[in-house]
Amino acid sequence: MKDVKATIIGLVVFGLISFPAFSAEYKSDEVIVKFRSDNVMSKAALSEGAEGENRSMVVAVDDADEAINSLADMEGIEYAEPNYVIEAESIPEDWPYLETEWEDIDLAGAWDLIETSGAGELVVVAVIDSGVDLDHPDLVDILIDGHDFANNDSTPEDDTGHGTRVTGILAAMGNNGIGVAGIAWNVEIAVMPLKFMKMNDGKTTGSLSDAVDAIYYAVDHGADIINASWGFDTYSYSLGEAIKYAQRKGVLFIASAGNSSQDNDAHAHYPSNYKYDNVIAVAAMNRYGDLASFSNYGKASVDIAAPGEGLKTTNINGGYSSWVSGTSYATPFVSAVAAMVISQSPDLSYSSVRGVLLNSAVVDDNYNDLNSGGCVNAYNALTAEDYDFLESSMASGSSSQVDSSMLAMAAAGEGSGSKGCMIDSARNAGSASGILIFMIMIVLFQMSRVKHLE
Numbered sequence: 001m002k003d004v005k006a007t008i009i010g011l012v013v014f015g016l017i018s019f020p021a022f023s024a025e026y027k028s029d030e031v032i033v034k035f036r037s038d039n040v041m042s043k044a045a046l047s048e049g050a051e052g053e054n055r056s057m058v059v060a061v062d063d064a065d066e067a068i069n070s071l072a073d074m075e076g077i078e079y080a081e082p083n084y085v086i087e088a089e090s091i092p093e094d095w096p097y098l099e100t101e102w103e104d105i106d107l108a109g110a111w112d113l114i115e116t117s118g119a120g121e122l123v124v125v126a127v128i129d130s131g132v133d134l135d136h137p138d139l140v141d142i143l144i145d146g147h148d149f150a151n152n153d154s155t156p157e158d159d160t161g162h163g164t165r166v167t168g169i170l171a172a173m174g175n176n177g178i179g180v181a182g183i184a185w186n187v188e189i190a191v192m193p194l195k196f197m198k199m200n201d202g203k204t205t206g207s208l209s210d211a212v213d214a215i216y217y218a219v220d221h222g223a224d225i226i227n228a229s230w231g232f233d234t235y236s237y238s239l240g241e242a243i244k245y246a247q248r249k250g251v252l253f254i255a256s257a258g259n260s261s262q263d264n265d266a267h268a269h270y271p272s273n274y275k276y277d278n279v280i281a282v283a284a285m286n287r288y289g290d291l292a293s294f295s296n297y298g299k300a301s302v303d304i305a306a307p308g309e310g311l312k313t314t315n316i317n318g319g320y321s322s323w324v325s326g327t328s329y330a331t332p333f334v335s336a337v338a339a340m341v342i343s344q345s346p347d348l349s350y351s352s353v354r355g356v357l358l359n360s361a362v363v364d365d366n367y368n369d370l371n372s373g374g375c376v377n378a379y380n381a382l383t384a385e386d387y388d389f390l391e392s393s394m395a396s397g398s399s400s401q402v403d404s405s406m407l408a409m410a411a412a413g414e415g416s417g418s419k420g421c422m423i424d425s426a427r428n429a430g431s432a433s434g435i436l437i438f439m440i441m442i443v444l445f446q447m448s449r450v451k452h453l454e
Helices: 002-013 040-048 064-071 107-117 162-171 208-220 237-248 327-344 350-359 378-383 404-411 434-449
Strands: 026-035 057-060 077-088 123-129 189-195 197-200 203-207 225-228 252-256 279-285 304-307 311-314 320-324
Touching: 026 064, 026 208, 026 237, 064 077, 077 197, 077 208, 077 237, 107 327, 107 378, 123 162, 123 208, 123 327, 162 189, 162 311, 162 320, 162 327, 189 208, 203 208, 208 225, 208 237, 225 327, 237 252, 252 327, 252 350, 279 327, 279 350, 304 327, 327 350, 327 378
Parallel strands: 123 189, 123 225, 225 252, 252 279, 279 304
Antiparallel strands: 026 057, 026 077, 077 203, 197 203, 311 320
16 A cells, blocks of 8 residues: 555656755655545545544655645645654653652642542543553553554554553552552543554654544544643644644643743744643643753743652553653643543533643742643642633634644744745745646545545
């Protein structure tokens, strides 16, 4: 199948001049393409997508730069963008271990409330990451079926440890006489491990297209919350569309803010910078109640802080880590508190849950550069009297065209300046010949077998 796709797109890019490479790392032999709703390819994607979604698809090519350049002005194509490489956002754990206490988070108070009221309704959290240690004794009983998009199989076994550490912070079993307890240990919780990252040259990385696939899978298979402890600095249409799909289906998307000590208002970071009201962007705080030195921040783009330095958690091969740091690990803290709230009040809208977390934060001058002005507090979130804080102000209906907020962000150059994914005729280094136009017409009818993102 890949050879067929490469042959078809090879016809498209044949004879065209390439243009400068994109700023972020991406796959040189693949592009992500979305066809407009009124052409043959879009209809093929619609027929295979869940609930009539017109989704983007991955296409194998000989040269990504040339392929995107050639597709820029082609009628019937909504956008084409690189298949970026995404990296997990953890900090090396080779620091000396120190005991940590997070009194501002008030986990003890929250656990007591849940102990009294009961574990609540089942909450499904999709951890889109590097998979999980499927046999870990502290995790095995909270796991449900997932998928491995990195290796295209149904066994999302973790080979890097990142996803296992994230999952342990989220919900490792408590009161079982071993290891550690996760934040939501006494909540009725199920973790859906979705693997899109794996070990590549010593780093935990994965492709944009696999991350997008995993988001659609999570939503279509019943996730209430998506935990995304990863990111990159370039705007993506296809990733934004997947998150908006989650929004329309009422799924919270909780994302790490990044570990570059930067202001995300000035230098965008994705997916945490998407401006949808189901997104919560999480910064990391240290054991002293300050913003961690490595954590990104942003008054408009980063929502709330959570513990993200010196954490104990599970690791692969049935093991444990005594000190892990990064916004990657602050994110499951917030996902866990969101799960607490949903378990106790399952009828809340996703925007109300988001509002609860942000409006019940413990405000502190250390977090002036965050949207909420504070750090997450589990007890406050569970005892909030008014959940109706932030109902959606954005349209949640489906659209076959590029979302207007996406266009505005791309036009403003968010993420990578003038580079990235915006299709612009100014990029063309050459114009297509009449023969090439004829080939495109053939492509639109012959590519229906190309696997779309689903």
